[in-house]
Amino acid sequence: MAxxxxxxxxxxxxQSSKKNLIHLCNPHLEQMKEDVLxxxxxxxxxxxxxxxxxxxxxxxxxxxxxxxLHELIKLLHHAKCSSVTVIRxxxxxxxxxxxxxxxxxxxxxxxxxxxxxxxxxLGKNVIRSTDLDEQLANELMQCSNEIAQFNTVIGNTMCxxxxxxxxxxxxxxxxxxxxxxxxxxxxxxxxxxxxNIEMESSVFAAMCKLSGxxxxxxCVTLLNRLEGDQINTPHDVLVEYQQRPQKLVGHxxxxxxxKV
Amino acid sequence: MAxxxxxxxxxxxxQSSKKNLIHLCNPHLEQMKEDVLxxxxxxxxxxxxxxxxxxxxxxxxxxxxxxxLHELIKLLHHAKCSSVTVIRxxxxxxxxxxxxxxxxxxxxxxxxxxxxxxxxxLGKNVIRSTDLDEQLANELMQCSNEIAQFNTVIGNTMCxxxxxxxxxxxxxxxxxxxxxxxxxxxxxxxxxxxxNIEMESSVFAAMCKLSGxxxxxxCVTLLNRLEGDQINTPHDVLVEYQQRPQKLVGHxxxxxxxKV
Numbered sequence: 001m002a003x004x005x006x007x008x009x010x011x012x013x014x015q016s017s018k019k020n021l022i023h024l025c026n027p028h029l030e031q032m033k034e035d036v037l038x039x040x041x042x043x044x045x046x047x048x049x050x051x052x053x054x055x056x057x058x059x060x061x062x063x064x065x066x067x068x069l070h071e072l073i074k075l076l077h078h079a080k081c082s083s084v085t086v087i088r089x090x091x092x093x094x095x096x097x098x099x100x101x102x103x104x105x106x107x108x109x110x111x112x113x114x115x116x117x118x119x120x121x122l123g124k125n126v127i128r129s130t131d132l133d134e135q136l137a138n139e140l141m142q143c144s145n146e147i148a149q150f151n152t153v154i155g156n157t158m159c160x161x162x163x164x165x166x167x168x169x170x171x172x173x174x175x176x177x178x179x180x181x182x183x184x185x186x187x188x189x190x191x192x193x194x195x196n197i198e199m200e201s202s203v204f205a206a207m208c209k210l211s212g213x214x215x216x217x218x219c220v221t222l223l224n225r226l227e228g229d230q231i232n233t234p235h236d237v238l239v240e241y242q243q244r245p246q247k248l249v250g251h252x253x254x255x256x257x258x259k260v
Numbered sequence: 261m262a263x264x265x266x267x268x269x270x271x272x273x274x275q276s277s278k279k280n281l282i283h284l285c286n287p288h289l290e291q292m293k294e295d296v297l298x299x300x301x302x303x304x305x306x307x308x309x310x311x312x313x314x315x316x317x318x319x320x321x322x323x324x325x326x327x328x329l330h331e332l333i334k335l336l337h338h339a340k341c342s343s344v345t346v347i348r349x350x351x352x353x354x355x356x357x358x359x360x361x362x363x364x365x366x367x368x369x370x371x372x373x374x375x376x377x378x379x380x381x382l383g384k385n386v387i388r389s390t391d392l393d394e395q396l397a398n399e400l401m402q403c404s405n406e407i408a409q410f411n412t413v414i415g416n417t418m419c420x421x422x423x424x425x426x427x428x429x430x431x432x433x434x435x436x437x438x439x440x441x442x443x444x445x446x447x448x449x450x451x452x453x454x455x456n457i458e459m460e461s462s463v464f465a466a467m468c469k470l471s472g473x474x475x476x477x478x479c480v481t482l483l484n485r486l487e488g489d490q491i492n493t494p495h496d497v498l499v500e501y502q503q504r505p506q507k508l509v510g511h512x513x514x515x516x517x518x519k520v
Contacts, residue, residue, distance in 0.1 A: 026435035035431065036490045059319005060327065063421050063459055067320065070424045073433035111380040120371040121425045122437055122445040161323050161421075164330045165381045171295065173333035174470055175286035177382055185382040199323055210434055230296045 020082040022073060023212045035078070037071040062161060065200040069207045076213075085136065085214040087252075089245035092157070092198040093167060094221025095190045099233060100241045102150060102248060104140050105132055105157040105217035106193070108201035111166065113158070113192035117206040130159075130205035136216045143252045150244050155195030157217055159202035167197050169229040186225055196221050218245040280342035283472045284334065295338065297331040322421060325460040329467045336473075345396065345474040347512075349505035352417070352458040353427060354481025355450045359493060360501045362410060362508060364400050365392055365417040365477035366453070368461035371426065373418065373452035377466040390419075390465035396476045403512045410504050415455030417477055419462035427457050429489040446485055456481050478505040 029035060036043045058064050065088075076084055094101055107115040108130040117128045137154055144152035164172025168182040189197075201217045208215035220241045222231050231238070254260045289295060296303045318324050325348075336344055354361055367375040368390040379386045397414055404412035424432025428442040449457075461477045468475035480501045482491050491498070514520045 024433050026430070026432060028430040028435055028439070032431065036492070059321065059324040061319065061321055061323025063321025063423070064319040064324060066421075067423045070432045070434070077433070112383045119425060120421060122428055122441060123372045123448075126436075161326075161380060163323070163327045165379060168382055170286070170288040171292065172286060172330045173284050173337070174330070174467065175288055176386075179288070181382060188383075207434065232296070 020084075020212075022077040022081060022084060024074065024077050025210055029074070035074065037074055061199045062159070062203045066203045066207065069204065073207065073211050073213070083214075085216075086208055087140075087216045087218060087249050088200060088204050089249055090198060090200070090219045091222050091242055092196040092219040093223055093225045094196050095186055095194055095225050097153065097195060097221050097224060098151060099221060099223050100150060100237075100244070102144065102152040102218060102220050102244050103157060103196040104137050104144075104152060104154045105201055105205075105219075106134075106137060106154050107132065107156045108159050108205040108217065109156050109192070109194060110202060111158065111160055113156070113189060113194060115156075117159075117202040119203075119206070128206040129209055130202045131209055132205050132216055133214045136214055140216055140218060140248060140252055143255060144248050146255075147247060147251050149247065152248065153195055156193040157201045157219065158189055158194045158197045160197060160199055163199065167225070171229045183226065190226075197225065218249055220244045280344075280472075281337070281340060284337050285470055289334070295334065297334055321459045322419070322463045326463045326467065329464065333467065333471050333473070343474075345476075346468055347400075347476045347478060347509050348460060348464050349509055350458060350460070350479045351482050351502060352456040352479040353483055353485045354456045355446055355454055355485050357413065357455060357481050357484060358411060359481060359483050360410060360497075360504070362404065362412040362478060362480050362504050363417060363456040364397050364404075364412060364414045365461055365465075365479075366394075366397060366414050367392065367416045368419050368465040368477065369416050369452070369454060370462060371418065371420055373416070373449060373454060375416075377419075377462040379463075379466070388466040389469055390462045391469055392465050392476055393474045396474055400476055400478060400508060400512055403515060404508050406515075407507060407511050409507065412508065413455055416453040417461045417479065418449055418454045418457045420457060420459055423459065427485070431489045443486065450486075457485065478509055480504045 034043050058068050092103065094103070097103070108117070109115050110117065115130050117130050119126045119128055141152060141154055144150075160166035163169070165174060168177070168185045169175070170179060170182060196219055198219055204217065205215060222233065222238060222241060251260065294303050318328050352363065354363070357363070368377070369375050370377065375390050377388045377390050379388055401412060401414055420426035423429070425434060428437070428445045429435070430439060430442060456479055458479055464477065465475060482493065482498060482501060493501075511520065
């Protein structure tokens with residue numbers, strides 16, 4: 001994640017900064033005396049942020065990242081950060097790519113390959129767009145070309161609620177479909193432009209878009225799901241794969257700061 | 261969680277044990293040479309389970325607990341455990357209860373108060389029952405009466421995908437409803453028998469039911485959501501609250517083992 005840098009020339013930049021401030025789509029927050037970011041163990045009345053940050057741990061999947069984003073977005077807002085870019089990096093299962101390939105997400109799609117995220121609010125389904133920043137994706141692709149160390153593609157990313165049945169794996173405790181049906185589904189995903197599958201991108205894209213945050217998703221693929229479900233690659237190779245999104249985004253941050 | 265004890269008198273109990281073995285609803289597993297429980301970092305070909313277990317961490321919400329359960333159920337199956345009871349303990353938001361009350365779940369319901377869990381498989385919605393074991397819930401209620409240290413009720417538990425908008429909170433980074441609409445929704449939930457809200461019970465109930473595991477959910481309520489969204493209770497009081505489900509289930513396990 002790369003929050004925007006504090007502006008050096010505060011006075012002259014204040015005007016342009018203001019319009020780039022994090023926008024909280026919630027009118028209730030302004031009326032609260034103190035705002036407690038429960039899962040970050042932070043309150044706006046609390047001073048000792050660094051000590052408290054030591055306790056933070058988060059999990060996997062849409063609920064975990066949604067909780068983190070609600071509180072991160074409020075944190076950025078309370079801190080008056082502006083022009084913020086947030087990049088999710090992580091691992092994923094690939095479709096039709098050599099393991100170790102990196103996917104920069106064009107669109108985060110659901111299990112029916114639609115670029116949307118369904119959010120249940122007061123018991124009703126609300127559909128949100130999962131559009132990501134096209135220019136940012138292209139800039140990240142350019143960074144990968146510059147470091148030229150691994151294969152990188154721009155493609156759609158399917159976001160699921162479940163690692164096993166939700167991703168058509170055959171190796172869960174419960175499985176009601178055949179290998180043929182699994183492969184047909186994954187090929188349909190490929191034909192819809194899906195190049196990898198993970199469990200956070202759709203709510204990440206939707207919440208960043210609503211809050212006016214420029215966002216990208218960069219995930220390495222640990223296996224080619226057309227060839228299997230389990231990860232048998234040696235540990236040291238997986239560790240190197242997992243560093244690839246960090247290398248790519250690290251290069252992007254250094255370039256943005258004028259260090260390369 | 262309380263896995264069933266290994267039978268002492270193996271020979272005579274073998275017959276009755278077999279029919280209580282964990283049932284894996286997946287015909288593909290039998291054909292695999294080795295089964296890797298990826299998120300537990302375990303393989304059936306691996307010997308040194310205790311050392312490897314040290315690395316396990318899990319997150320929050322349906323995807324995290326689903327991953328854990330797929331791999332736990334397979335683990336119990338590979339270990340030939342029988343007559344297994346699994347009890348989820350945790351924290352929740354209460355509806356119409358004093359904070360610190362414990363809820364033993366009658367039914368895990370979704371955001372529309374239906375006792376079901378929707379699982380997306382190959383892009384299609386599959387509806388699964390979230391019935392829990394009624395006798396086990398009553399036995400746990402009896403345990404709470406015996407220790408008589410805190411208020412305990414049997415009630416429905418609403419399971420959501422999101423902590424903020426999904427639970428009608430007013431303090432998320434995004435909120436599109438009024439306080440009146442929030443309270444109306446929570447009161448509708450109360451009228452439908454819902455006494456607390458958390459983020460894991462529905463998939464937990466559904467997967468245990470499918471796999472033939474006796475299951476219960478015991479969660480303490482940290483606040484009364486009809487009175488607010490943020491948790492302002494002192495840390496030491498919260499710590500004591502969080503120990504209540506452990507105390508209750510601890511008493512149940514000791515009673516089951518004949519130690520009380």
